[in-house]
Amino acid sequence: MFSQASHNSRLTPVEPAAGSTELLARISELIEDLSPDRVDLLKAFHRIQHEFGYVPREAVPLLAGKFRTTPAIIFGTIDFYSELRMAPAAETTVDWCSGPACLLKGSLNIRRALEATFECEMNRTSADGRFGLRLVQCDGTCHLAPLVRHHGRYIGPLTVSESIEWARRLTGDDRRAPPEDGARPAADEASPELAEPVEAE
């Protein structure tokens, strides 16, 4: 019941780590002063991710050695936390807020539109590797709901159209919906003479 995963003296030392000596040296340096059972593992992850933008695979055996546990435990721990990643993020990563305030204000529509515009599913990278969509949790900036974040910038409240135009600009496509006629802001309600029945299916 009080099993302490990190205190298993029967574990054989882990295999020497693979990877460029430079990388390994840097990682070792980053975790130099940390030790097991001092609430340091999270700190180690953060330092490494801060340095490289992700936790390189090569760090796993080093961490296992440092924290006197197995690579599997380290791997499982990284996998458990959604803010840790083991691959670099796409060059342009858009964070989409999944929270309730955004949801109630139409964030799912925005999600669909972004997925279509970037040709990229949520938590994936587009085929050309340029764009990534990342699902993030609400951080209490709900006055901007529905919002997306891009390189630390918060963009909201967004309409679906705005999100599409914004995403298109990122992709280099500057197609925009024609602006509404200034003289007739509510152009829709006007022009009955233009109205003609449309064939329905």
Place this chain on the structure above:
Amino acid sequence: MTLPRYEEMWHRADDAWARAARPARTLIKVGVATCSRVVGAEETLSALRREVEARGLDADFMVTGCLGLCYAEPLVEVVRPNAPGVLYQSVTADKVASLLEAVAAGGIAREYALAVIGDRESGGLPALNSLEFVLGQVRRLMANCGVTDPENIDHYVARGGYEGLVRALQMKPVNVIDEVKKSGLWGRGGAAFSTGLKWEFLYNAKRQPKYLICNADEGDPGSFVNRNLMESDPQLLVEGMVIAGYATDAQQGYIYIRDEYPLPVERMELAVQQARERGLVGENILGSNFSFELEVVRGAGSYVCGDETGLLSSLEDRRGMPKIKPPFPAQAGVFAMPSNINNVESYTNVPLIMRHGADWWAEMGSEKHKGTKMFSLSGQVQRVGIVEVPLGTSTSDVVMRMGGGPPEGRKLKAVQPGGPLSGVVPASDVDIPLEPDPYRERGVLMGSGGLVILDDTNCIVDLCIYFEWFAEDESCGRCTTCFAGTRRMLEILRRISSGRGRLADLELIKLLGSIAQNANCFHGQGAPTAVMSMFRFFEDELLEHVERKRCPAKVCRGLVRYEVVHYSDRLPAAEAICPTNAVVRDNGTYRIDQLKCIKCDACREQAPYAIAVVDEFQPAATTLTR
């Protein structure tokens, strides 16, 4: 106990605060916290500095935390000597020049003015405390929020900070615990268990070292009250934990803050460091023989790490999986040593109890539930923000008056009181007091204080899908009833929203809901709460989805379809915006290619007259003869 060494600290603090409270020349205060930063408060601050210098104005600057008026950020307060401060709203950098223009001329920039600080109107502006959003609030925990500089310990000390600690250190630890018990304070993290009792358990545990942990994971989406306290008045939490450490004989404290909160991490770390420099954390606190270390730990993105035992696992260098209880944390917590875990708001009440006494503290609140509670308001309310009210205040007073209710022309539908595991109450119950019992009677938990408001444009099935998705996504994977139960529930709800729901599904959902009670922790046990509230309060709407294949709010994707119902000159705009080219021009008219349409609503935004959302399985409500 006399504290000669600390006399100087108090004097210094008074001097520092006097400069801010009674400035000799114009003082410009800018609230910089997460909410205001994302709308450009830092840019506003630099623009102000630049502009003040360029104009050669005589003014000082001060950064404050936040008043909780998210809807009005960035907020700027201009204080002139011997006059109440004037609060300006939505001051983005582009407005700085015209604001300072008016200020330099000795006046008020009326365009942006929101209120004057205090209780009395002045210069034709309303008093801050008379605004709908503020009237009725009792700001005790938030007394310093948006008022002092969160990065300056002197401000905290000068306004009564650490008096509670001094008083506690003069008492026996058991008496401190008695005082907290007497106040009636219960945990604000969701379970509403007596804080004093919990401390007593830890005090009675005899093994050392003992640990004190602050749960600042605030994982409930839509809750941001702990965040505000940590970034606006971090010393309050430090003091609360030091007092708790003294009362329970613990020597080490951890403040576990979620990864999504970078600014609170930054400010808490600074606060601990400043407190250490003043001898308020560390060895021989305030010259006594009590020593206490405090460390800030940053999480890495996991909801179940907010569960107390999940948090323990996370601290122990492992996956943050909730443990099996017993043993309880007071017997075997972090590193199998006695531990106590409380929410930020629980700890931060303690300095007030110790400073003013339990009787004073318990003056606020209802018959059964004492004290004040902070609530964040988000979703379909006109004023998103944070309020602090006595427990027992009516929900509608907070939601409809302070928050302003849903946007113009819409109707309140339901309120989710605190987190995805808490459930929802319908609009007809919006008058119930904000305290645990009336909610519990309705099968709902009051939770941690993140009020999320729904209006008639929202669909209850859609919301339940969100809650179940969240529960499934965040499940740690230990219990089948939780990780597989929520997944099954999600599948069934999605089936209903796609139009393939059947009556038998309703029984299946109820069954899954009752099985969930066998999950290990409250994450699994609480996962069906919202769905159960849907059965209780919104059965008609659910049946409409299942039996008539209709989503009354027209949200469920499988039950609606976009159609061109009229001709308008906005249709080309709709065609241009559609991300999947599903708006097709056909012989001078338009239609929507249903195979391509992903139902994103962009075309209807562009051409709301021409394009309509219609029920997928019903005859079109609108006929096509214009």
